[in-house]
Amino acid sequence: MKTETERLAIHGGTPIKGTPFGTGRRFGLEEAREVLEALEQDTLFYHAGTKVKGFLERFNHLYGISHSVAASSGTAAIHVALGAASVSVGDEVITSPITDQGTVIGILYQNAVPVFADLDPRTYNLDPASVAKRITPRTKAILVVHLAGTPANMDPILQLAKQNGLKVIEDCAQSWQARYRGRLVGTMGDYGCFSTNDFKHISTGDGGIVAVNSGDEADYRAVHAFADKNYQRLAGEVFRDLSTLAPNYRMTELQGAVGIAQLEKLPGICRRRREHGERLTDGLREIPGLRVPQVPEGGESTWWFYLFRLETGRFTCSRDTFSAALQAEGIPCAPGYIPRVLYKQDLFQKKQAYPGSSFPFSLSEVSYADGLCPEAEAILADSIRLPISEFFTDEDIDQMVAAVRKVARHFIAE
Numbered sequence: 322m323k324t325e326t327e328r329l330a331i332h333g334g335t336p337i338k339g340t341p342f343g344t345g346r347r348f349g350l351e352e353a354r355e356v357l358e359a360l361e362q363d364t365l366f367y368h369a370g371t372k373v374k375g376f377l378e379r380f381n382h383l384y385g386i387s388h389s390v391a392a393s394s395g396t397a398a399i400h401v402a403l404g405a406a407s408v409s410v411g412d413e414v415i416t417s418p419i420t421d422q423g424t425v426i427g428i429l430y431q432n433a434v435p436v437f438a439d440l441d442p443r444t445y446n447l448d449p450a451s452v453a454k455r456i457t458p459r460t461k462a463i464l465v466v467h468l469a470g471t472p473a474n475m476d477p478i479l480q481l482a483k484q485n486g487l488k489v490i491e492d493c494a495q496s497w498q499a500r501y502r503g504r505l506v507g508t509m510g511d512y513g514c515f516s517t518n519d520f521k522h523i524s525t526g527d528g529g530i531v532a533v534n535s536g537d538e539a540d541y542r543a544v545h546a547f548a549d550k551n552y553q554r555l556a557g558e559v560f561r562d563l564s565t566l567a568p569n570y571r572m573t574e575l576q577g578a579v580g581i582a583q584l585e586k587l588p589g590i591c592r593r594r595r596e597h598g599e600r601l602t603d604g605l606r607e608i609p610g611l612r613v614p615q616v617p618e619g620g621e622s623t624w625w626f627y628l629f630r631l632e633t634g635r636f637t638c639s640r641d642t643f644s645a646a647l648q649a650e651g652i653p654c655a656p657g658y659i660p661r662v663l664y665k666q667d668l669f670q671k672k673q674a675y676p677g678s679s680f681p682f683s684l685s686e687v688s689y690a691d692g693l694c695p696e697a698e699a700i701l702a703d704s705i706r707l708p709i710s711e712f713f714t715d716e717d718i719d720q721m722v723a724a725v726r727k728v729a730r731h732f733i734a735e
């Protein structure tokens with residue numbers, strides 16, 4: 322006979338989490354003052370005002386780089402990096418199948434073809450051995466996603482890129498201030514792309530940044546022009562070069578203003594998230610049947626969310642039932658992350674990015690078959706996602722661990 326505390330909430334027992342999670346406000350007078358100053362400039366144009374420039378200066382200082390460019394979103398930032406890397410019609414770009422669609426949108430707008438490599442089963446980031454197998458004469462770039470705050474295993478990827486003459490673009494939308502062997506994520510590839518959409522570590526409503534890591538002035542100008550309809554404003558006189566296509570992905574002074582205040586808060590936000598993720602791993606790693614996420618040796622995750630895996634054969638319930646039981650305990654978890662790996666979504670299955678056309682897929686032999694990336698498919702099938710917030714308390718984290726332990730103990734096969 323199970324006691325009252327052991328009975329699962331989903332079976333009518335008492336939920337482990339009886340108190341609300343810690344909350345807080347992301348925006349305060351700091352942001353309001355900056356926005357007011359932006360308006361008082363009587364221009365909201367990034368090149369005429371001081372706010373976007375100030376936002377980027379602070380970003381450069383935090384990241385120890387000399388050049389970066391603002392964009393209207395993280396998706397835009399990635400497209401800008403691809404454009405600056407001269408990714409063009411029929412090129413292949415190797416990337417991760419578990420990510421936000423913003424990772425691949427720019428590839429397709431350049432009429433290049435996304436190629437998916439498999440993932441490390443513990444970090445959920447690109448497996449360098451699989452990347453190596455996907456390189457063809459058409460490959461132009463590797464677009465590395467640092468998923469959920471955790472750094473990818475960059476050294477072998479950088480080495481592959483060097484050996485094969487490929488550009489490396491880092492998608493850091495979920496990994497502000499994460500580190501790989503001491504180096505900040507976003508500063509290792511040719512370009513590092515960041516998002517400030519409203520769900521990321523810091524928010525400007527929408528927005529993005531491209532870190533230009535070469536430190537080269539011509540490279541910086543190419544990135545800058547690609548985000549601004551090919552206007553070349555950095556050499557003094559404005560030059561409107563329409564020799565190639567570039568979108569308008571400019572950030573306004575309003576986003577820049579909010580960004581200045583948000584960057585001040587970033588280190589504290591990342592510190593709290595790091596502590597919460599480590600506390601979760603410390604608590605969950607002892608629970609039989611669970612596989613906790615791994616951070617590469619010498620790396621630091623800033624945990625945008627926390628994804629752990631179930632050894633499903635060891636439980637008497639499905640992953641979805643485990644997740645539902647955990648939710649009933651008062652933990653706002655969810656099964657997996659995106660519903661399917663990207664290549665199983667219709668756009669790739671039908672090879673139709675543009676209505677009525679199979680271009681640019683028709684330029685490549687690329688496969689999007691089931692089983693293409695077995696580890697990635699397995700991760701989405703047996704994982705559970707816990708939310709992380711800098712406003713959570715240590716007690717909130719401990720209660721998450723207690724709830725997972727309770728559910729795992731109930732469903733573990735004897």
Ligand SMILES: *Cc1c(COP(=O)(O)O)cnc(C)c1O
Pocket residue numbers: 394395396397420421422423424466492494495516517518527528529
């Ligand atoms: C959020 C996100 C993007 C896109 O950023 P937006 O600002 O929403 O356009 C790209 N890649 C990843 C991994 C993301 O999480």
